[in-house]
Amino acid sequence: MAESNNPQATLAWDGKAVSFPVVEGSEGERAVDVSNLRGQTGLVTLDPGFVNTGACRSAITFLDGERGILRYRGYPIEQLAEYSNFLEVAHLLIYGRLPSEKEFGRFEYEVKHHTMIHEDLKRFYEALPKDSHPMAVCSAVVGALSAFYKELADPRNAEQVDGAALRLVAKMPTIAAYSYKHSIGQPFVYPMNSLDYPADFLHMMFATPCEEYAVEPALAKALDLLLILHADHEQNCSTSTVRLVGSSMANLFASVSAGISALWGPLHGGANQAVIEMLEEIERGAETPASFMSKVKDKKNSVRLMGFGHRVYKNFDPRARILKKACGEVLSALGRTDRLFDIALGLEEIALKDDYFVSRKLYPNVDFYSGIIYRALGIPTNMFTVLFAMGRLPGWIAHWKEMHADPAFKIGRPRQIYIGEKRREYQAVSLRT
Ligand code: CMC
Numbered sequence: 096m097a098e099s100n101n102p103q104a105t106l107a108w109d110g111k112a113v114s115f116p117v118v119e120g121s122e123g124e125r126a127v128d129v130s131n132l133r134g135q136t137g138l139v140t141l142d143p144g145f146v147n148t149g150a151c152r153s154a155i156t157f158l159d160g161e162r163g164i165l166r167y168r169g170y171p172i173e174q175l176a177e178y179s180n181f182l183e184v185a186h187l188l189i190y191g192r193l194p195s196e197k198e199f200g201r202f203e204y205e206v207k208h209h210t211m212i213h214e215d216l217k218r219f220y221e222a223l224p225k226d227s228h229p230m231a232v233c234s235a236v237v238g239a240l241s242a243f244y245k246e247l248a249d250p251r252n253a254e255q256v257d258g259a260a261l262r263l264v265a266k267m268p269t270i271a272a273y274s275y276k277h278s279i280g281q282p283f284v285y286p287m288n289s290l291d292y293p294a295d296f297l298h299m300m301f302a303t304p305c306e307e308y309a310v311e312p313a314l315a316k317a318l319d320l321l322l323i324l325h326a327d328h329e330q331n332c333s334t335s336t337v338r339l340v341g342s343s344m345a346n347l348f349a350s351v352s353a354g355i356s357a358l359w360g361p362l363h364g365g366a367n368q369a370v371i372e373m374l375e376e377i378e379r380g381a382e383t384p385a386s387f388m389s390k391v392k393d394k395k396n397s398v399r400l401m402g403f404g405h406r407v408y409k410n411f412d413p414r415a416r417i418l419k420k421a422c423g424e425v426l427s428a429l430g431r432t433d434r435l436f437d438i439a440l441g442l443e444e445i446a447l448k449d450d451y452f453v454s455r456k457l458y459p460n461v462d463f464y465s466g467i468i469y470r471a472l473g474i475p476t477n478m479f480t481v482l483f484a485m486g487r488l489p490g491w492i493a494h495w496k497e498m499h500a501d502p503a504f505k506i507g508r509p510r511q512i513y514i515g516e517k518r519r520e521y522q523a524v525s526l527r528t
Contacts, residue, residue: 102125115132120152121157122157150507151503153497154168154191156327156329160405162410165328167188170187170193179193181292181326188493189492189493205261207286209262209266210265210288211286215243216240219239220273227278229274229477229478230365230481233481236270240259240263240266241349249346263351263492268286268292272300273299276300281303284303284304286299292322294310294312297472314471317425317472318482321418321468322486323486325414325486325487327487327489327490328487328490330494331363332358332363333355333358335357336353336357337351337491337495338350338494351491354487355484364480366401367462367469368466369462370401371466373401374442385445387400391451400442400446402439402459402466403457404455410456412458418461418463421464422436422464422471466479
């Protein structure tokens, strides 16, 4: 790689040498810009899992996996977790700046006044089986918003996009809480404008028409923290999905619905549910922590220590650090203990001393401790990933908007290396063996 004001990387191939510009981000990360590779050489890159591929330039989130750094729009996650709130962080991500007092007041007002969902959309839930996974329900309902807001579905119209973004942020807690109420056969509880964002969600989840339900402020605060910590994480699987779907000029509702589906899998957002199921299995005595860890390390098994490891973090995930502390604080504020928290601490202790994990740089990720707090809030296990989606929503919206505003915008369309049959001739069925 040449070192100059215009650094270049040279590819020597087939007796030729072709140079490509090396671009540098604001935090010093460098990339070879191969956008002209095929034009200049006829070659494409092959990078399964996009492990080495930068798909875009982005000004939203900075993540340094080696040093365990996460910043939204330049602000360290630790400061946002300590001093901000989720709606403010949503504003920061979607509009690029922390709101003034007046801007925040307006944003909060607008969000609060768009929380109800169309009564016809409520009936949509009835068509879905009660035992559906709430992620399936949320993805379907969010996708259906495109049918209810056709006037907000033009990706080229900034006003419509902002209208769609506002409705998504406002309605997501309602959609999520209704997916839970539907699953347990309880009546839907309407949103309440006197409550703030996390408290309103808890109210819709746990209130019934039969009695007063007061949201415990410590629980609403804990939920707000979880939402902040999940709000963005640059080009992860679901965000890349939202970008890819949006790149076909599909509307924001449809793109976010696809993002919810991508998040569902246990290697991504679904890991928070899988962590608790794993801890419960150990608690039931089906495994001891030691026997479970042996299984994890045995390559004959496909068992993984869920909530551990990360494609980008090769150090402690800073969100896991914050959540581990918050678990202790939430449990002590509630005057409770949780056996699963003790098991998680024990597993972490074993892992951080074990060469298998140390040599592979596997540390707890955001999902390792988040479920302990969700449990303390009374959130059922199958709703954990839905809460991840609620948190990640501003990030998805911010990336969708950023992609559309990018002068380099193009439909996402990777290449492949074909390894199938060469040309062969069609045979009539009677001739086939
Ligand atoms: N338990 C045991 N071994 C692991 C784990 C784990 N949790 N994670 C990675 N490894 C091993 C893996 O077997 C491989 O070993 P080897 O080199 O001997 O084949 C090595 O570590 C590298 O793993 P990888 O699968 O190639 O790494 P990746 O970057 O493709 O995968 C990951 C990252 C997050 C999918 C993976 O670490 C994993 O499956 N973790 C458990 C699921 C999880 O907690 N997911 C949540 C991710 S954070 C939040 C989010 O993105 O939603």
